[in-house]
Amino acid sequence: MSDAPRTIVVSYRLPLTLRRVGPGWRGERSAGGLATALGPVVRGGRGLWVGAAGDAVTDADPERAALLAQWEEREGFVAVEIPASVHGGFYDGFANGALWPLFHHFPTRFHVRPGDWEAYVEANRLFRDAVLARLRPGDRVWAHDYQLLLLPALLREARPDLAIGFFLHIPFPASDVFRVLPHREELLRGLLAADLLGFQTWGHAQHFRWSLLRLLGMDSGLDRVEREGRVTRIEAFPIGIAPEEFTRPLALPRVQARVTELRGRGDVRRVLAVDRLDYTKGIPERLRAFRLLLERHPEWRGRVTLIQVAVPSRERVSRYRELRREVSELVGEINGELGTPEWTPVVYLKRSVAREELVALYAAADVCWVSPLRDGMNLVAKEYVACQEHGHGVLLLSEQAGAAAEMGEALHVNPYDVEDSAETLLRALTLPEGERRERLAALRVRVHHGTAHAWAERFLGRLDEASAERALHGGPSVAPLSVPDLVAAWSAARRRLLLLDYDGTLTPLRPRPSDAAPDADLLELLRGLAADPRNTLAVVSGRPAAVLEPWLGAVEGLHLIAEHGAARRLPGQAWQPLRAGADAEWKPRVRPLLDAFTLRAPGSFVEEKPHALAWHYRLTEPQFGEWLARELLATLEGLLAATEVRAVPGNKVVEVRFAWAHKGEAARTLLAETGADLALAIGDDQTDEDLFAALRPEDWSVVVGRQASRARFHLPVPDAVRAVLRTLSAA
Numbered sequence: 001m002s003d004a005p006r007t008i009v010v011s012y013r014l015p016l017t018l019r020r021v022g023p024g025w026r027g028e029r030s031a032g033g034l035a036t037a038l039g040p041v042v043r044g045g046r047g048l049w050v051g052a053a054g055d056a057v058t059d060a061d062p063e064r065a066a067l068l069a070q071w072e073e074r075e076g077f078v079a080v081e082i083p084a085s086v087h088g089g090f091y092d093g094f095a096n097g098a099l100w101p102l103f104h105h106f107p108t109r110f111h112v113r114p115g116d117w118e119a120y121v122e123a124n125r126l127f128r129d130a131v132l133a134r135l136r137p138g139d140r141v142w143a144h145d146y147q148l149l150l151l152p153a154l155l156r157e158a159r160p161d162l163a164i165g166f167f168l169h170i171p172f173p174a175s176d177v178f179r180v181l182p183h184r185e186e187l188l189r190g191l192l193a194a195d196l197l198g199f200q201t202w203g204h205a206q207h208f209r210w211s212l213l214r215l216l217g218m219d220s221g222l223d224r225v226e227r228e229g230r231v232t233r234i235e236a237f238p239i240g241i242a243p244e245e246f247t248r249p250l251a252l253p254r255v256q257a258r259v260t261e262l263r264g265r266g267d268v269r270r271v272l273a274v275d276r277l278d279y280t281k282g283i284p285e286r287l288r289a290f291r292l293l294l295e296r297h298p299e300w301r302g303r304v305t306l307i308q309v310a311v312p313s314r315e316r317v318s319r320y321r322e323l324r325r326e327v328s329e330l331v332g333e334i335n336g337e338l339g340t341p342e343w344t345p346v347v348y349l350k351r352s353v354a355r356e357e358l359v360a361l362y363a364a365a366d367v368c369w370v371s372p373l374r375d376g377m378n379l380v381a382k383e384y385v386a387c388q389e390h391g392h393g394v395l396l397l398s399e400q401a402g403a404a405a406e407m408g409e410a411l412h413v414n415p416y417d418v419e420d421s422a423e424t425l426l427r428a429l430t431l432p433e434g435e436r437r438e439r440l441a442a443l444r445v446r447v448h449h450g451t452a453h454a455w456a457e458r459f460l461g462r463l464d465e466a467s468a469e470r471a472l473h474g475g476p477s478v479a480p481l482s483v484p485d486l487v488a489a490w491s492a493a494r495r496r497l498l499l500l501d502y503d504g505t506l507t508p509l510r511p512r513p514s515d516a517a518p519d520a521d522l523l524e525l526l527r528g529l530a531a532d533p534r535n536t537l538a539v540v541s542g543r544p545a546a547v548l549e550p551w552l553g554a555v556e557g558l559h560l561i562a563e564h565g566a567a568r569r570l571p572g573q574a575w576q577p578l579r580a581g582a583d584a585e586w587k588p589r590v591r592p593l594l595d596a597f598t599l600r601a602p603g604s605f606v607e608e609k610p611h612a613l614a615w616h617y618r619l620t621e622p623q624f625g626e627w628l629a630r631e632l633l634a635t636l637e638g639l640l641a642a643t644e645v646r647a648v649p650g651n652k653v654v655e656v657r658f659a660w661a662h663k664g665e666a667a668r669t670l671l672a673e674t675g676a677d678l679a680l681a682i683g684d685d686q687t688d689e690d691l692f693a694a695l696r697p698e699d700w701s702v703v704v705g706r707q708a709s710r711a712r713f714h715l716p717v718p719d720a721v722r723a724v725l726r727t728l729s730a731a
């Protein structure tokens, strides 16, 4: 085996299933698009594929173990053995009883039993252990789908530098639906540990971002989110099929003969539907719509047949057994009520058909009716298009399928609307040939371009970029502060300048700014530092003078900088604006606008300072708050264009202030005035970055928190800042 970097694919199932045959075991290969796309990625020692090999294991079996060892050796397929005691709660329980229905927007089908979550966690650990046991330096991991949402975090914990990608094959739900889940925050954090998160559509990715904001209070950019100095990229990678897997069998003479046979006399149109028997696929809804078409347009009786292939699935789950009964009954009713000795309205194949037969059915169908109530992508839609090589078939596609986002030339339909579905089917049956050919040609270009292959390559390419970016810019550039080093430099310095931010640095952030008054301990600490004649101590805050003065004014020898540098107070002197003669006319124009936004957003409020106005929305529903903040910023940009005043976004606040009033300016002034040979600046938010930027390279800049920063060092929380200051004070 080579030492080259490898890809470790992890999915719930391996593309090979072990089945008991008599007393022994046999492996059956599955030929899905995923297996075809990822086969080359792992084959020939280039990687491994980690997953379950079949149903849960009940007892140890040496023959089974020997076969699995062979698979790993020859094919790179690593079997994860999930004990039956874990498998039930994990797979039938949390994965398919809770995640599957909720992610497909069926909150009423959602069901968790005690113990399901624990089993889910345990199963994810088994997958992690299987990966860790085989990991080599340089390997990258690509985890798949809703069964493994915790895997990225479990792996990251063990290997902070591992390149981890995750792809979700099913939709990500709207945040109001997602929040129904127990352990929802843990699931989000589980995913966030990946370097790259892939979704089927841009819409699903946006749903994920809203959940981050509403449940974890985390802001994200359109394609990335940052947490503790680490970036997770968020992107849409619509999955495709391997078209040659369909066109190759289609070219076989026996399949062509079958197509001709299926087309028959040509006076009955064939509408084809192919699904796993799953409630998300909208099979009963489709049958009802078909019945409605035949009732409303009796001229189509005898002239159209619906061929429904439905592959039984998850039969251990009672909801799936109910669905099977419901579909059988509906088919029976329609055929019984409307059928004739010459014509069966619905041909129902309640089983899996062979690949060649499926290809022939696709090629022979005049219409393919894909009508899931919700679907990550839906590959049937793409397979049909690939098989209509010379055809002019019509694709009828649910707008709730991920495929609809790409396949705009299909006839889209709302699968919940039975009347609309019936009418759209009628339209599909009567569409002029020219239009059918045009639509199909455009769809064919997409299907042949966006293949499963291209999908895998693009994902892995982006994963390499994302992990390289992490290696370059991630955590290491902001190192933890070494207190002994600082103390040594501090003791050696003749004149020291201390620039301290207040909120989030000397005290924790509070929901209401007025709750952050200094405690006795803090005042004592500041007094001690300010009393040393070698120190110049300045609190550099965004707060107005009217707040800083009563809170900190009594600390002898302390410099106060208010409103990010718009005003300052030298020890024992009066407050002064940093620049004289600044325009005061802007406030009466801006204030009414901020008041109007406050009325729209419950929990928000305006803070008025002598030189600035701030609109705070920390207590507003986050999604709504962000949306309003963006609108406010855009409105203010126009309003203030001709002035020296700017609107600046902050942490849950929009600040309107003079463009020149920033902490960097204040820091430069103090550095020049004091002639300090050591400067130490500590701060926690965006406005403190100006402070850090104003320092000299050898100075000490410290950011509180793990966010990306230009500071050289970081401390975790305000308590740690106080501890460091206490040490310095005693040094």
Ligand code: GDG
Residues within 6 Å of the ligand: 032, 033, 169, 170, 239, 274, 275, 276, 309, 311, 351, 352, 353, 354, 355, 358, 375, 376, 377, 378, 379, 380, 383
């Ligand atoms: C998940 C997401 C996403 C079906 N019947 C037969 C048969 N099939 C094959 C089809 C197709 C596959 O099964 C079904 O794929 P879908 O994409 O429709 O749906 P899920 O299984 O739910 O897959 C889905 C997908 O992951 C990929 O990311 O698109 O949204 O839910 O390939 O051809 N194949 C054969 N006989 C059958 O009777 N041979």
